[in-house]
Amino acid sequence: MPALAERLGAAPVAATVTMTIRARALRAAGAEVIPLTIGEPDFPTPLHAIEAGYKAALAGQTKYPPQDGTPALKEAVRKKFRRENGLEFAPDEVMVGNGGKQVLYDAVMATVDPGDEVVIPRPCWTAYPLMTKLAGGVPVSVSCPENNGFKLRAEDLEAAITPRTKLLILNLPNNPTGAACTRAELAEIGAVISRHKQLWVVADDMYEHLVYDDSFSLVTLAAAVPDIADRVVTVAGVSKTYAMTGWRIGFAGGPRALIKAMVNMQGQVTAGVSTVGQAAAVAALEGPQELVAERRAIYRRRRDLVVAMLNEAPGITCRKPEGAFYVYPNVGGCIGRTSAGGRPIATDQDFAQALLEEAHVAVVHGAAFGMSPYLRISYATDEAALTEACRRIAEFTAGLR
Numbered sequence: 001m002p003a004l005a006e007r008l009g010a011a012p013v014a015a016t017v018t019m020t021i022r023a024r025a026l027r028a029a030g031a032e033v034i035p036l037t038i039g040e041p042d043f044p045t046p047l048h049a050i051e052a053g054y055k056a057a058l059a060g061q062t063k064y065p066p067q068d069g070t071p072a073l074k075e076a077v078r079k080k081f082r083r084e085n086g087l088e089f090a091p092d093e094v095m096v097g098n099g100g101k102q103v104l105y106d107a108v109m110a111t112v113d114p115g116d117e118v119v120i121p122r123p124c125w126t127a128y129p130l131m132t133k134l135a136g137g138v139p140v141s142v143s144c145p146e147n148n149g150f151k152l153r154a155e156d157l158e159a160a161i162t163p164r165t166k167l168l169i170l171n172l173p174n175n176p177t178g179a180a181c182t183r184a185e186l187a188e189i190g191a192v193i194s195r196h197k198q199l200w201v202v203a204d205d206m207y208e209h210l211v212y213d214d215s216f217s218l219v220t221l222a223a224a225v226p227d228i229a230d231r232v233v234t235v236a237g238v239s240k241t242y243a244m245t246g247w248r249i250g251f252a253g254g255p256r257a258l259i260k261a262m263v264n265m266q267g268q269v270t271a272g273v274s275t276v277g278q279a280a281a282v283a284a285l286e287g288p289q290e291l292v293a294e295r296r297a298i299y300r301r302r303r304d305l306v307v308a309m310l311n312e313a314p315g316i317t318c319r320k321p322e323g324a325f326y327v328y329p330n331v332g333g334c335i336g337r338t339s340a341g342g343r344p345i346a347t348d349q350d351f352a353q354a355l356l357e358e359a360h361v362a363v364v365h366g367a368a369f370g371m372s373p374y375l376r377i378s379y380a381t382d383e384a385a386l387t388e389a390c391r392r393i394a395e396f397t398a399g400l401r
């Protein structure tokens, strides 16, 4: 066989996928596995969005779309940024991609040259370092410790920036920790960015609508720190907010030159984004928004349930996150022990594997996101399953020797 390109050696199979495959195998063998690995809402796509996609197809919207998105969706995206984020964009300052993921990839490819450094607060979504490496860039991770609420400290950001730093990727609320920053915290981070004029910033707001405490109001970076807005590209989408992960629609608003380059990048890889998906996304953005608040209330109850139950489990402590649908419990009290089934627990990966094999609960180990000893638990599933999963986790940790 001829050799494959080396570049993909930099992109191993995501740990989340590996755990999901093992969980499926156990399930096929008859085990009642509770999967808490995947970052996907368990709700259906709103009916009016599905109908809009169907009608668009029937109406003949089945031809190649403009590469930067249909005029209707771009207009809906501009309105969304104005209404929800207080950000004003001209039509050529927004673009649509195949999911938030492609938009992020477009942004990395449009800003990072080989050898450029990309500052990525850690723990982080696994995709950022991999995208950086695919672009030939060098991921530079900055630790966001638990005792700072898993949030990036301005002084740590300052220390990580070098003359080669080209891009900072900020994801709030965060996958995997659920952490989100206040306006004042963003202002401190913004002051550092402001000093380093060579820096582009991606604000990944994919979980912007999943924020739970009334006392906490989320503001996006470009709105919190307007004097750096000409270097910030704000990325969001319909996947998490409207339970539309399979429609593959994400979007961005940012400086014209960067958006143009991102569209150019996308145009080389795909001839645009599914017209049917774009029509559905217009309906989601422009249609009734009540369901966003209804679902948020459900996620909030689940978060509170999971945090309370995990804090009862011996050896585990769990910070209550501001948002997203993940908790990131600390399993430090379980490391160095042995499971009831005789498996030594030296790392969080050992913990996750033993938990899957012995308690049939699938979670992802913190090392996969760059910070140990933690687990990422997705609570985008029903309360009965969450209650049973947390009961099994507590039983598992109580059984450690």
Ligand SMILES: Cc1ncc(COP(=O)(O)O)c(C=O)c1O
Binding pocket: 039, 098, 099, 100, 101, 102, 125, 171, 174, 175, 204, 206, 237, 238, 239, 240, 245, 248, 249, 250
């Ligand atoms: C932090 C973060 N950004 C972006 C995405 C990508 O979203 P999409 O499904 O729209 O590609 C995800 C998906 O898990 C995510 O966790």
